[in-house]
Every structure is written in structure tokens, then in C-alpha cells.
Amino acid sequence: MEKKISKAVVRRLPKYHRYLTNLKESGVKKISSKELSDMIGFTASQIRQDFNNFGGFGQQGYGYNVEELLEEVKGILGLGQEYSVVILGAGNLGSALAKFNDFERYQFNIKALFDIDEAIVNKKINGITVHHTSELDEFLIRNEIDIAFICTGNSVAQELAEKAVSLGVRGIWNFAMVDLHLPSSVIMENVHLIDNLFTMSYFLKSK
Amino acid sequence: MEKKISKAVVRRLPKYHRYLTNLKESGVKKISSKELSDMIGFTASQIRQDFNNFGGFGQQGYGYNVEELLEEVKGILGLGQEYSVVILGAGNLGSALAKFNDFERYQFNIKALFDIDEAIVNKKINGITVHHTSELDEFLIRNEIDIAFICTGNSVAQELAEKAVSLGVRGIWNFAMVDLHLPSSVIMENVHLIDNLFTMSYFLKSK
Numbered sequence: 001m002e003k004k005i006s007k008a009v010v011r012r013l014p015k016y017h018r019y020l021t022n023l024k025e026s027g028v029k030k031i032s033s034k035e036l037s038d039m040i041g042f043t044a045s046q047i048r049q050d051f052n053n054f055g056g057f058g059q060q061g062y063g064y065n066v067e068e069l070l071e072e073v074k075g076i077l078g079l080g081q082e083y084s085v086v087i088l089g090a091g092n093l094g095s096a097l098a099k100f101n102d103f104e105r106y107q108f109n110i111k112a113l114f115d116i117d118e119a120i121v122n123k124k125i126n127g128i129t130v131h132h133t134s135e136l137d138e139f140l141i142r143n144e145i146d147i148a149f150i151c152t153g154n155s156v157a158q159e160l161a162e163k164a165v166s167l168g169v170r171g172i173w174n175f176a177m178v179d180l181h182l183p184s185s186v187i188m189e190n191v192h193l194i195d196n197l198f199t200m201s202y203f204l205k206s207k
Numbered sequence: 208m209e210k211k212i213s214k215a216v217v218r219r220l221p222k223y224h225r226y227l228t229n230l231k232e233s234g235v236k237k238i239s240s241k242e243l244s245d246m247i248g249f250t251a252s253q254i255r256q257d258f259n260n261f262g263g264f265g266q267q268g269y270g271y272n273v274e275e276l277l278e279e280v281k282g283i284l285g286l287g288q289e290y291s292v293v294i295l296g297a298g299n300l301g302s303a304l305a306k307f308n309d310f311e312r313y314q315f316n317i318k319a320l321f322d323i324d325e326a327i328v329n330k331k332i333n334g335i336t337v338h339h340t341s342e343l344d345e346f347l348i349r350n351e352i353d354i355a356f357i358c359t360g361n362s363v364a365q366e367l368a369e370k371a372v373s374l375g376v377r378g379i380w381n382f383a384m385v386d387l388h389l390p391s392s393v394i395m396e397n398v399h400l401i402d403n404l405f406t407m408s409y410f411l412k413s414k
Contacts, residue, residue, distance in 0.1 A: 010406060010410075013406075013409065014399070014401065014402035014406060015386075015402065017405060018384060018385075018399075018401075018402070040386075041386070076409065077405045077408055077409050078405075078408035078409050078411055078412025079405065079408060083408060092302075092303040092306040092307060093303055093307075095299075095303070096299040096300055096302070096303035099299040100299060100300075102384075102401055103404070106401070106405075108408075146411060147407065147411070170411055171407050171410075171411050173403070173404065173407060177225060177309075178225075179222075179247075179248070187407055187411050189403050189404070189406060189407050191398065191400065191403060192221070192225075193307075193398065194221065194225075194313070195221035195222065195225070196221075196380070196396050196398060197310070197313075197315060197380065197396070198220065198221040198224060198284045198286065198313075199217060199218060199220075199221060200378050200380060200394050200396050201284055201285035201286060201290060201315075202217050202220065202283065202284050202285050203217075203378075203394040204285060204290065204354070204377055204378050204394050205284075205285025205288070
């Protein structure tokens with residue numbers, strides 16, 4: 001049985017996933033919390049505590065089995081199952097996301113893009129069809145979609161996210177520069193690129 | 208004189224910037240901390256405290272002057288001055304970033320892209336030339352560049368970021384899926400898209 005894991009631990013899991021994947025690909029079989037700590041930058045005690053949260057593998061004096069630990073982290077992250085995705089907005093960012101092969105590698109399968117720009121509707125991006133946004137309702141009714149990437153302009157982001165959620169989408173990955181207001185049951189992550197850049201300019205200016 | 212502002216406040220500033228910009232564009236002249244709170248979701252007392260950090264504008268019973276406050280937030284964020292940018296890696300993501308007009312709007316001026324793919328070297332993306340990565344040294348010596356966006360593959364991200372920093376770049380915006388190790392004087396922000404998506408899959412699976 002999995003214990004309830006705090007949000008802080010969950011946010012560290014993808015990083016563990018990244019490092020363990022690299023270790024496995026480099027042929028490393030086992031690793032101590034101290035060695036992981038030197039690489040990742042979390043303290044060894046933090047790492048042991050995190051891994052204890054979900055079963056605790058390490059053996060005193062032996063360390064962790066990299067492959068087992070990686071499989072465990074994958075399972076906890078919900079990887080190894082398929083997620084169906086639509087991308088709303090097929091402009092620069094939406095198109096770029098459609099071309100990322102890493103999504104497919106982790107079974108986030110992009111089923112369709114949607115846009116209102118007639119110049120790209122019915123075209124394909126990386127083999128995935130761009131549909132007119134007016135077809136979104138029907139598409140979501142006919143297909144079980146887990147996640148919508150919101151790559152539209154700010155003015156329509158809320159409306160389209162609401163529509164997606166009302167038709168069964170459970171996860172919203174929001175790239176629009178607005179905060180979306182959605183039912184608390186919806187899993188939402190935000191990537192506000194400009195906010196990130198402004199944090200940089202603050203620190204650049206302050207130096 | 209500006210007081211030293213905590214990192215937590217700095218991270219909220221871009222959000223204030225976003226809301227105040229929208230308010231100004233909607234013609235709103237003044238706003239109370241209570242009204243801002245209802246929109247942004249921070250408590251009114253948090254908002255008053257944040258604004259007190261940098262001079263404190265509000266007048267009891269009157270509220271904040273939207274335009275003045277926006278100008279103040281911009282100044283603190285280091286906006287209103289120009290930043291010169293290079294994009295390292297002109298693949299899907301690097302190209303998409305070169306096409307974002309919001310960067311130029313805020314005076315983050317993209318001067319050049321760099322890539323090793325002969326098929327795109329010397330081509331232009333949104334009017335900006337793609338140079339061969341072998342020309343990076345000379346370009347950075349001849350041009351004062353503030354920020355490098357790292358959009359390369361994981362294997363070369365560290366090496367190129369180090370080179371950029373050694374030749375005067377002060378800010379690194381890292382989109383590669385690796386953690387970069389750079390001198391602590393470097394301003395670095397990370398956008399690990401896959402990490403973000405994995406956090407979503409965790410919560411989707413847990414529901």
C-alpha cells in the first residue's frame with residue numbers, strides 16, 4: 001500500500017526519475033544515498049526519507065538497486081500507463097510541443113491539435129492532425145482524453161479549458177499567460193514562461 | 208532606496224505585473240488590496256505586505272493607483288531596460304522561442320540562434336540568423352549578451368552554458384532536461400517541461 005506522499009516529495013520525484021534513468025543508461029547497478037546526494041544536491045537524509053515514503057528499498061551498507069528504484073519511481077509517478085492528450089492552439093508553442101518526441105516516449109500520446117487558423121486546419125504537425133476548434137466538443141465526446149495542453153491566446157484559454165474539463169479532461173497543462181479558474185478536482189500545472197523570465201531580469205538587474 | 212526583497216516576494220512580482228497590466232489595459236485607475244486579493248488569490252494582507260517592501264503606495268481607504276504601482280513593479284523587475292539574448296539550439300523549442308513576440312515586447316532582444324545542423328545554419332527564424340555553434344565564441348566576444356536560452360540536447364547543455372558564462376553571459380534560462388552546474392554568480396532559471404508533466408501524471412493516477 002502506498003502512503004500519502006506530500007506535494008514537496010512529489011515535486012522531487014521527476015528529478016529522481018531523471019537521475020535514475022541516466023544512471024541506469026550508464027550501466028550503474030546500485031547507488032548509495034550519499035552518492036545520489038552528491039549528484040542531485042538533496043541531502044542523503046532527505047533522499048532516504050523520500051524513498052522511505054514509498055516502501056524504502058535501500059539496504060544498510062549496500063545502497064539502492066538503481067533499476068528497482070527507477071521502476072518504483074515510475075510507478076508512483078503514474079508512468080507506464082498511457083495518457084491521451086489534445087493540444088489546444090497550434091501556434092508556435094503548440095506546434096513545438098506536438099514535435100517533442102519525449103512525450104510519446106513516456107506514453108503521453110497526442111491525439112489531435114485544435115486551432116481556428118484556417119491556414120493550418122486539416123494540416124498535420126508531426127503526423128498529428130490539426131482540427132478546427134469548432135470540432136473540439138465532438139472530438140472530446142468521441143475520444144477519451146486525459147490531458148489538454150493549453151497553448152492558445154490568453155483571451156480564450158479559460159473558455160477552452162472549461163470546455164475540455166466539462167467534456168471529461170482531467171488534467172490541464174496551461175501555457176497561456178493567464179491563471180485559469182477550474183474545479184478543484186482538475187489537475188492543473190502552469191508554465192508561465194514570461195513570469196520565469198521576469199524573475200531572471202529581477203536578479204540580473206539586482207546584480 | 209529599495210529594500211532587499213525575499214525570493215518569495217520576487218516570485219510573486221511577475222504575477223502582480225500580469226494582473227496590473229490587465230487592469231491598466233481595461234482602464235481601471237485604482238484598486239484596493241481586497242479587490243486585488245479577490246483576483247489574484249493572495250490574501251489582502253499578503254499583498255499589502257508585499258507592496259510595503261518596495262515603498263508602499265496604497266492610501267488607507269483609497270487603494271492603489273494601478274498605473275503607478277505597475278510602473279513600480281516593472282522597475283523592480285528590471286523591465287524597461289534592454290536585455291540581449293542568444294538561443295543555443297534552434298530545434299523545435301529554440302525556434303518556437305525565437306518566434307515569441309512577447310520577448311521583444313519586454314525588450315528581451317534575441318540577437319542570434321546557434322545550432323550545428325547545417326540544414327538550418329545561415330537560415331533565419333523570425334528574422335533572426337541561425338549561426339553555426341562553432342561561431343559562438345567569436346559572437347559572444349564581439350557582442351555583449353546578457354542571457355542565453357539553452358535549448359540544446361542534454362549532452363551538450365552543460366558545455367555550452369559554461370562557454371556562454373565564461374564569455375560574459377550572466378543569465379541562463381535552461382530548457383534542457385539536465386541540471387546545470389554553474390558558478391553561483393550566474394542567474395539561472397530552469398524550465399523542465401517533462402518534470403512538470405510527470406507531476407501531473409502523478410496526480411492524475413492518484414485520483
